[in-house]
Amino acid sequence: xxxxxxxxxxxxxxxxxxxxxxxxxxxxxxxxxxxxxxxxxxxxxxxxxxxxxxxxxxxxxxxxxxxxxxxxxxxxxxxxxxxxxxxxxxxxxxxxxxxxxxxxxxxxxxxxxxxxxxxxxxxxxxxxxxxxxxxxxxxxxxxxxxxxxxxxxxxxxxxxxxxxxxxxxxxxxxxxxxxxxxxxxxxxxxxxxxxxxxxxxxxxxxxxxxxxxxxxxxxxxxxxxxxxxxxxxxxxxxxxxxxxxxxxxxxxxxxxxxxxxxxxxxxxxxxxxxxxxxxxxxxxxxxxxxxxxxxxxxxxxxxxx
Amino acid sequence: xxxxxxxxxxxxxxxxxxxxxxxxxxxxxxxxxxxxxxxxxxxxxxxxxxxxxxxxxxxxxxxxxxxxxxxxxxxxxxxxxxxxxxxxxxxxxxxxxxxxxxxxxxxxxxxxxxxxxxxxxxxxxxxxxxxxxxxxxxxxxxxxxxxxxxxxxxxxxxxxxxxxxxxxxxxxxxxxxxxxxxxxxxxxxxxxxxxxxxxxxxxxxxxxxxxxxxxxxxxxxxxxxxxxxxxxxxxxxxxxxxxxxxxxxxx
Numbered sequence: 001x002x003x004x005x006x007x008x009x010x011x012x013x014x015x016x017x018x019x020x021x022x023x024x025x026x027x028x029x030x031x032x033x034x035x036x037x038x039x040x041x042x043x044x045x046x047x048x049x050x051x052x053x054x055x056x057x058x059x060x061x062x063x064x065x066x067x068x069x070x071x072x073x074x075x076x077x078x079x080x081x082x083x084x085x086x087x088x089x090x091x092x093x094x095x096x097x098x099x100x101x102x103x104x105x106x107x108x109x110x111x112x113x114x115x116x117x118x119x120x121x122x123x124x125x126x127x128x129x130x131x132x133x134x135x136x137x138x139x140x141x142x143x144x145x146x147x148x149x150x151x152x153x154x155x156x157x158x159x160x161x162x163x164x165x166x167x168x169x170x171x172x173x174x175x176x177x178x179x180x181x182x183x184x185x186x187x188x189x190x191x192x193x194x195x196x197x198x199x200x201x202x203x204x205x206x207x208x209x210x211x212x213x214x215x216x217x218x219x220x221x222x223x224x225x226x227x228x229x230x231x232x233x234x235x236x237x238x239x240x241x242x243x244x245x246x247x248x249x250x251x252x253x254x255x256x257x258x259x260x261x262x263x264x265x266x267x268x269x270x271x272x273x274x275x276x277x278x279x280x281x282x283x284x285x286x287x288x289x290x291x292x293x294x295x296x297x298x299x300x301x302x303x304x305x
Numbered sequence: 306x307x308x309x310x311x312x313x314x315x316x317x318x319x320x321x322x323x324x325x326x327x328x329x330x331x332x333x334x335x336x337x338x339x340x341x342x343x344x345x346x347x348x349x350x351x352x353x354x355x356x357x358x359x360x361x362x363x364x365x366x367x368x369x370x371x372x373x374x375x376x377x378x379x380x381x382x383x384x385x386x387x388x389x390x391x392x393x394x395x396x397x398x399x400x401x402x403x404x405x406x407x408x409x410x411x412x413x414x415x416x417x418x419x420x421x422x423x424x425x426x427x428x429x430x431x432x433x434x435x436x437x438x439x440x441x442x443x444x445x446x447x448x449x450x451x452x453x454x455x456x457x458x459x460x461x462x463x464x465x466x467x468x469x470x471x472x473x474x475x476x477x478x479x480x481x482x483x484x485x486x487x488x489x490x491x492x493x494x495x496x497x498x499x500x501x502x503x504x505x506x507x508x509x510x511x512x513x514x515x516x517x518x519x520x521x522x523x524x525x526x527x528x529x530x531x532x533x534x535x536x537x538x539x540x541x542x543x544x545x546x547x548x549x550x551x552x553x554x555x556x
Contacts (some may be wrong), residue, residue: 079458099458111455114553115473123471128461158553176459 038086070238382441405433431495440482
């Protein structure tokens with residue numbers, strides 16, 4: 001029986017790469033293009049090093065990696081909350097300077113205004129985006145329905161559960177209708193059950209709206225459940241290791257066995273990238289030799305032959 | 306229920322002790338009247354309109370001065386919190402002046418405005434405006450950074466940010482500052498009224514002293530305590546509790 005299990009696992013692992021294919025997006029066809037992005041904080045910590053990423057319109061890209069890999073920094077650079085120290089970030093070919101109406105950032109916390117009701121939070125945001133006063137209420141109610149919060153429109157945030165707060169926050173984000181939705185571990189603070197519900201709801205809404213989403217998470221299952229693409233990142237320095245397309249039809253279910261197989265494969269790759277960094281820091285000459293053969297002095301190659 | 310019983314029990318105990326001490330004759334009865342006599346004097350003063358008139362005058366002054374303090378203090382606090390010039394240059398001045406007890410302004414006020422209401426108003430305003438502006442600055446700086454960030458990403462700026470995010474976000478803290486400012490103003494007012502003839506509660510106290518009427522002095526003190534508690538506990542406490550509940554700051 002044990003042997004059969006191993007055989008099955010092996011079979012699944014072989015199936016996984018078929019579902020995960022390297023992504024290849026040209027910069028000129030991309031909605032979001034990030035080129036040679038570097039960022040280091042004032043304390044000299046290198047958060048990002050030479051990150052290149054192109055995202056097509058309507059894609060759902062998950063940035064996946066352990067803490068400290070710079071995934072949140074990358075997201076904040078896209079949002080315009082962090083000004084990167086090097087490289088370029090552009091949306092529709094226009095470089096990003098600060099937050100803009102085409103993008104919206106969602107946080108791990110719902111970040112609702114506590115003195116406003118659910119509807120008040122949405123209408124306030126709509127007002128800031130210049131929606132005429134008489135249209136705000138109707139539009140707010142549409143999105144309250146979309147996240148299934150009917151009956152809670154006049155409730156204050158502190159009277160809602162964690163999941164409901166997040167749904168209200170999602171309704172607010174969708175109501176202002178950005179073309180790019182940036183999400184920073186939005187479900188990280190929720191309990192497991194609620195998280196699954198939120199993932200299913202987000203998927204349904206995304207399938208319907210066709211928005212471009214960049215979603216930061218450290219949860220492999222979550223990334224595979226939601227994304228059309230998963231970008232693996234590694235820390236010290238923060239960088240992109242792999243960029244894979246997920247070929248699995250939507251809507252997906254967390255129970256899908258092929259998802260499990262993919263998750264195992266992804267975890268393996270993440271561990272490999274992290275392990276390499278831990279075992280051999282990039283300053284070691286041996287490491288440098290294997291990584292960039294062009295920089296290796298000629299004589300050693302000659303003796304090698 | 307138990308809390309109230311304890312509270313009332315303590316007050317009853319104090320009054321009984323006071324009455325007992327007064328009756329024991331340790332001190333001259335004229336200099337240390339018991340609570341029964343003091344309450345009687347209080348009722349008599351309330352009946353002949355002395356107390357009512359003085360209270361109205363004092364509270365009228367207080368209201369005017371306090372409204373001025375709020376009108377100056379809150380915007381000043383906001384400016385200190387938001388503009389570098391005010392933070393660097395004005396804040397040290399405010400902090401320095403705050404170290405001066407408000408009654409110290411009285412001699413200057415008397416020289417500038419003469420023996421009239423304006424002098425007292427000036428002292429009261431100086432006593433409360435700085436406290437209010439410092440509390441406002443604190444409250445604005447203490448705004449949840451998450452809310453500031455979400456306002457940025459939603460593109461909330463300008464007046465909409467000030468009146469829609471910053472002020473409501475800081476409101477619980479500002480109300481605490483207003484409460485503090487009120488108690489500063491109340492103290493400054495009575496100190497001012499004590500020092501020169503003005504027709505308020507403070508003057509009633511001075512009059513009691515001049516007439517050697519200790520029970521009047523004590524009766525007015527009691528009235529001052531009662532008014533203070535009423536405004537503080539009833540008015541401000543209610544507003545503060547409601548606000549904190551709505552803002553979700555209490556469990």
